[in-house]
Each structure stands twice: as structure tokens, then as C-alpha cells.
Amino acid sequence: MIYKVFRIEEWRTLELHGQTLGSAADIRDGFIHFSTMEQLAETMRRHFAEERELLLAAIDEALLGEELRWEEARGGQRFPHLYRALRLDEVAWCRPVVFDEEGRPLLEALV
DSSP states (O other): OEEEEEEHHHHHHHHHHSEEOOSHHHHHHTSEEOBOHHHHHHHHHHHSTTOOOEEEEEEOGGGSGGGEEEEEOGGGOEEEEESSOEEGGGEEEEEEOOBOTTSOBOGGGTO
16 A cells, blocks of 8 residues: 545545645645555655644555656665546545644544
């Protein structure tokens, strides 16, 4: 599985239209950013630190085809990037992100 962090309004767009090109950052970069479970905590720290109304979606990477590319990014790590719209039927599950009292996401509670 790979994971996508959604803001509430981004998830609603996906539900409403059945597909999405992702967040404003995804649209700007020309692909949808995903993370592995091992990359997720740092992704959330860097890009969602001040946000608390977030959803985490799990996607089976095998469903995404050749438009999913693993590319070098932060610190030389390879991240999954999708070069097309993500369809709602490709999402295995989506759950609200829960935070501890210090504001850290409790990601292991989601999977």
C-alpha cells in the first residue's frame, strides 16, 4: 500500500467527482504525491504540521499502472508519484488521522 494525506475539502472533491488531480501542490507539480508508511510521518511533519482535520487514504499501488512512478525526492528517497488522476475506486480505505496530545499523528492506529 501507498498513502495519500487529504484535507477534508480535497477528499470531498474526490467523492463528488469520482477522481482527483490532488492538492494544489500536486496540481502545481504535475503529479499526485504519495508516501510509503515509512515516509508518512516525515511527510506529515513537513507538509501538514499545523493541520488537524486530515484524512489518510490507502491505495494499492498495483492498481495504478504504469502512470505510477517511483522517483527520487527528499534525501534521495524514492517516492511514489502518480501522473494521472486518482480514481475513488482505487482507494482501499480512508480514515481520519488521529493525533496524540503533542500533535503527532498516530499513524500505526490507522493501518
